[in-house]
Amino acid sequence: MSEAKTMDDVQKLKFYQKGTLTVGNRLVDEAERNVQASQARTNSLTSGHRACQGCGEALGARYAIDAAMRASGGNLVAVNATGCLEVFTTPYPETSWQMPWMHSLFGNAAAVATGVAAAMRVTGRPNARVVAQGGDGGTTDIGFGTLSGMFERNDDVLYICYDNEGYMNTGVQRSSATPPAARTATTPAIGSEPGNVFGTGKFLPKIAVAHEIPYVATASVADLHDLEAKVTKAMGVRGARYIHINVPCPLGWGAATNDTIRLARLAIETGLFPVFEAEHGRITAVRKIRDRRPVTEYLKPQRRYAHLFKGDKEDARVARIQAMADRVIAEYGLVEA
Amino acid sequence: MKHPYAITLDVGTSKANHTGSWRTKRPVYVDRLPPCNAACPAGEDIQGWLSLAEQGDYEAAWRALTKNNPLPAIMGRVCYHPCETACNRAAIDESVGINSVERFLGDLAIEKDWVFDNPETQTGKKVLVVGAGPAGLSAAYHLRRAGHGVAIREAGPLAGGMMRFGIPKYRLPRPIIDAEVERIVAMGVTLSLNDKVDDIEKAMTEGGFDAAFLAVGAHIARRAYIPAAGAAKVMDAVSLLRSMEGEAPPLLGRKVVIYGGGNTALDVARTARRLGAEEAIIVYRRTREKMPAHDFELEEALEEGVSMKWLSTIKAVDGGKMLIEKMALDETGFPQPTGEMETLEADSLILALGQDVDLSLLDRAPGITIENGVVKVGPDMQTGRPGVFAGGDMAPSERTVTVAVGHGKKAARYIDAWLRGISDISTEKHGLASADRLNAWYYEDAPATVRPMLEAARRVKSFEEVAGGLNETNALYEARRCLSCGNCFECDNCYGVCPDNAVIKLGPGKGFQFNYDFCKGCGLCAAECPCGAIDMVAEDI
Numbered sequence: 001m002s003e004a005k006t007m008d009d010v011q012k013l014k015f016y017q018k019g020t021l022t023v024g025n026r027l028v029d030e031a032e033r034n035v036q037a038s039q040a041r042t043n044s045l046t047s048g049h050r051a052c053q054g055c056g057e058a059l060g061a062r063y064a065i066d067a068a069m070r071a072s073g074g075n076l077v078a079v080n081a082t083g084c085l086e087v088f089t090t091p092y093p094e095t096s097w098q099m100p101w102m103h104s105l106f107g108n109a110a111a112v113a114t115g116v117a118a119a120m121r122v123t124g125r126p127n128a129r130v131v132a133q134g135g136d137g138g139t140t141d142i143g144f145g146t147l148s149g150m151f152e153r154n155d156d157v158l159y160i161c162y163d164n165e166g167y168m169n170t171g172v173q174r175s176s177a178t179p180p181a182a183r184t185a186t187t188p189a190i191g192s193e194p195g196n197v198f199g200t201g202k203f204l205p206k207i208a209v210a211h212e213i214p215y216v217a218t219a220s221v222a223d224l225h226d227l228e229a230k231v232t233k234a235m236g237v238r239g240a241r242y243i244h245i246n247v248p249c250p251l252g253w254g255a256a257t258n259d260t261i262r263l264a265r266l267a268i269e270t271g272l273f274p275v276f277e278a279e280h281g282r283i284t285a286v287r288k289i290r291d292r293r294p295v296t297e298y299l300k301p302q303r304r305y306a307h308l309f310k311g312d313k314e315d316a317r318v319a320r321i322q323a324m325a326d327r328v329i330a331e332y333g334l335v336e337a
Numbered sequence: 338m339k340h341p342y343a344i345t346l347d348v349g350t351s352k353a354n355h356t357g358s359w360r361t362k363r364p365v366y367v368d369r370l371p372p373c374n375a376a377c378p379a380g381e382d383i384q385g386w387l388s389l390a391e392q393g394d395y396e397a398a399w400r401a402l403t404k405n406n407p408l409p410a411i412m413g414r415v416c417y418h419p420c421e422t423a424c425n426r427a428a429i430d431e432s433v434g435i436n437s438v439e440r441f442l443g444d445l446a447i448e449k450d451w452v453f454d455n456p457e458t459q460t461g462k463k464v465l466v467v468g469a470g471p472a473g474l475s476a477a478y479h480l481r482r483a484g485h486g487v488a489i490r491e492a493g494p495l496a497g498g499m500m501r502f503g504i505p506k507y508r509l510p511r512p513i514i515d516a517e518v519e520r521i522v523a524m525g526v527t528l529s530l531n532d533k534v535d536d537i538e539k540a541m542t543e544g545g546f547d548a549a550f551l552a553v554g555a556h557i558a559r560r561a562y563i564p565a566a567g568a569a570k571v572m573d574a575v576s577l578l579r580s581m582e583g584e585a586p587p588l589l590g591r592k593v594v595i596y597g598g599g600n601t602a603l604d605v606a607r608t609a610r611r612l613g614a615e616e617a618i619i620v621y622r623r624t625r626e627k628m629p630a631h632d633f634e635l636e637e638a639l640e641e642g643v644s645m646k647w648l649s650t651i652k653a654v655d656g657g658k659m660l661i662e663k664m665a666l667d668e669t670g671f672p673q674p675t676g677e678m679e680t681l682e683a684d685s686l687i688l689a690l691g692q693d694v695d696l697s698l699l700d701r702a703p704g705i706t707i708e709n710g711v712v713k714v715g716p717d718m719q720t721g722r723p724g725v726f727a728g729g730d731m732a733p734s735e736r737t738v739t740v741a742v743g744h745g746k747k748a749a750r751y752i753d754a755w756l757r758g759i760s761d762i763s764t765e766k767h768g769l770a771s772a773d774r775l776n777a778w779y780y781e782d783a784p785a786t787v788r789p790m791l792e793a794a795r796r797v798k799s800f801e802e803v804a805g806g807l808n809e810t811n812a813l814y815e816a817r818r819c820l821s822c823g824n825c826f827e828c829d830n831c832y833g834v835c836p837d838n839a840v841i842k843l844g845p846g847k848g849f850q851f852n853y854d855f856c857k858g859c860g861l862c863a864a865e866c867p868c869g870a871i872d873m874v875a876e877d878i
Contacts, residue, residue, distance in 0.1 A: 021780075022828040046351065089351065095351060260861055
């Protein structure tokens with residue numbers, strides 16, 4: 001825990017801290033300032049964890065859980081699916097979690113969280129809140145059944161999925177969230193159509209919206225202010241809630257360790273990852289693209305797409321990925337008309 | 338301790354696991370030299386005072402500014418602001434309007450009667466400053482701050498040098514000069530006017546001075562040989578601009594021709610328009626691209642109805658007729674005569690062909706070298722005569738007010754060191770905070786504030802100041818456009834983006850520190866630092 005107990009309200013003002021772009025946005029109202037700028041943040045996921053250098057998931061989890069801790073006044077329990085996040089934080093008997101945290105199986109985080117929430121209710125602790133969290137494997141593949149059940153029953157749980165687009169700690173295998181053309185251990189860059197095939201995969205936020213639960217949002221480690229605002233909003237709602245956070249993986253994506261945030265930003269600015277909010281089955285807000293970029297800028301720094309840029313002719317599939325981005329932009333209205 | 342079923346070990350924190358051992362590169366906080374500061378001829382810490390201004394502490398900003406330059410209200414009007422040319426913000430939208438913020442601070446200081454602190458200790462040493470122009474005033478100020486006794490001897494009737502006798506009022510109102518000079522005099526500097534120094538050796542001996550700083554300026558108009566016949570009215574720019582101070586304005590007539598292509602030619606043409614000349618024509622032997630005058634000044638002159646005759650030289654003057662020869666640029670860009678002639682009628686001709694320095698005061702000083710009409714000085718601004726330093730237009734330099742102010746400051750530092758018997762006062766400079774080190778994503782779009790300008794129609798009727806100032810609201814906005822290139826401004830990005838919580842926030846004004854026990858060296862902090870204040874350095878492995 002940090003020694004400081006107060007928000008740093010006496011810190012001097014600088015113009016570029018006014019808005020939502022830097023971490024320390026001190027020209028906004030104190031209540032709207034980022035948790036991550038405060039010396040009093042809980043560091044729910046603390047140092048010494050074994051995540052790779054530049055891990056987007058470690059970052060996303062601290063952002064989200066610290067915000068949830070603030071929103072719940074520290075009255076929070078986390079249930080974790082199996083996955084990187086569980087493995088790198090909690091190799092028995094060590095843990096990086098500075099909060100009540102439990103892990104059961106790969107596929108049952110949503111169901112266990114439902115049980116924890118019920119237990120809190122029946123033991124007379126209605127103010128203790130529950131988050132469940134997992135990677136895209138534990139969420140979109142293995143845990144999808146229990147998650148859909150949790151949504152359908154409208155259980156009082158916030159489920160957070162940290163999507164790094166594959167099974168990374170077991171050696172980078174494909175998940176149902178792996179994007180087309182990406183190379184993984186199970187979709188190698190060989191044959192006539194190297195990498196993952198087109199037309200598969202699921203975008204779970206849309207499925208969550210279709211459950212018409214009270215709150216669904218997507219967020220990114222590249223937009224901290226937006227991420228914290230969404231977690232805070234979700235914590236202010238009872239019932240089933242779902243937040244899907246895009247977290248680049250330097251290991252699995254074959255990217256430089258210092259490119260994690262840049263890639264997350266490019267995923268948004270190319271249109272490949274739409275950032276939006278939905279309530280009760282309807283989309284209520286989208287984050288507009290600030291500086292639209294072509295998908296090649298996003299693809300080229302990642303070795304999982306290196307096969308697209310081999311030889312002197314551009315692979316036709318780059319244009320297909322660009323078309324996917326254009327479709328997302330049109331669908332969500334991500335560019336200012 | 339009794340463990341629950343199937344548990345054999347106590348739970349511990351992952352902090353026991355020092356992941357810093359994985360690191361091959363370590364992040365290090367650095368300070369870099371912002372391009373504005375690097376470009377400032379007066380050596381101002383521009384980023385430093387902008388930073389204070391953007392917190393709304395204008396007096397502190399003014400005090401930080403005047404640590405290096407005692408003439409901000411003047412500078413905010415006449416400086417050609419190389420800082421803005423160098424500003425990294427130009428690559429994002431437009432440069433920060435540094436010069437307009439400087440003027441705002443300078444004007445506010447005059448309005449609020451802020452004064453300089455007097456020196457805390459007196460050294461007992463006496464320094465003679467010859468010339469009360471920008472270089473002399475700047476040197477006097479810095480020497481006085483260092484605790485030396487300072488006497489300025491000025492040949493002219495008023496202080497200011499070329500700022501008063503060379504820069505027209507519509508660019509620099511005289512009350513501004515008076516206010517900033519008075520503030521320097523109030524520190525205990527003796528200023529004596531109409532007091533020309535003819536012999537520097539004699540002046541130093543008689544006055545008992547330990548050192549001298551010479552800054553007499555370049556007041557002698559350069560002449561070109563032009564055969565003149567009849568009652569031709571030919572004047573030089575220096576005398577014309579000088580005669581604008583106090584005495585009755587000169588009669589130039591309806592149509593005035595100005596010969597030359599520097600800023601002085603433009604000043605004269607614009608002055609002629611204000612004196613009632615219906616036409617002011619600048620004759621210059623080269624093209625607009627080759628003109629030494631600043632383009633914005635040319636634009637302002639054109640707006641006021643000044644016209645230009647490019648690629649032309651004046652061969653002869655006969656009464657009201659001028660014989661003009663057309664020129665053509667050769668391959669090297671040098672103008673060559675074409676033999677093609679034309680006649681231009683005008684009531685007067687003003688020569689603005691550059692200025693020379695009156696160096697007669699050095700005739701009896703030993704060891705002084707004069708090259709190309711100026712005094713040779715070392716890197717410490719010292720002449721060949723020990724204890725005599727020189728600067729401003731009389732030393733080799735670009736002749737601008739800001740360069741002169743910089744000379745005065747630099748000379749004062751070396752004079753101070755010389756008087757104290759210290760030889761080496763050089764300081765190590767940080768590496769440049771170049772634009773490629775910035776992460777511009779974090780800077781929001783904020784176009785520059787435009788200074789209000791007097792309409793052209795009103796300009797030619799009076800000597801009212803052309804460029805207006807900023808008010809507190811837009812000066813604050815403009816100051817806050819600063820990117821803080823190369824120096825941490827505590828945006829908390831490094832503290833936020835570290836996946837390993839390996840950045841320790843020390844609190845307001847104290848910055849940050851890396852916790853190398855846990856830093857894995859991923860480099861996210863350096864990549865996401867907006868202003869490029871973190872370097873990744875290879876570990877010795």
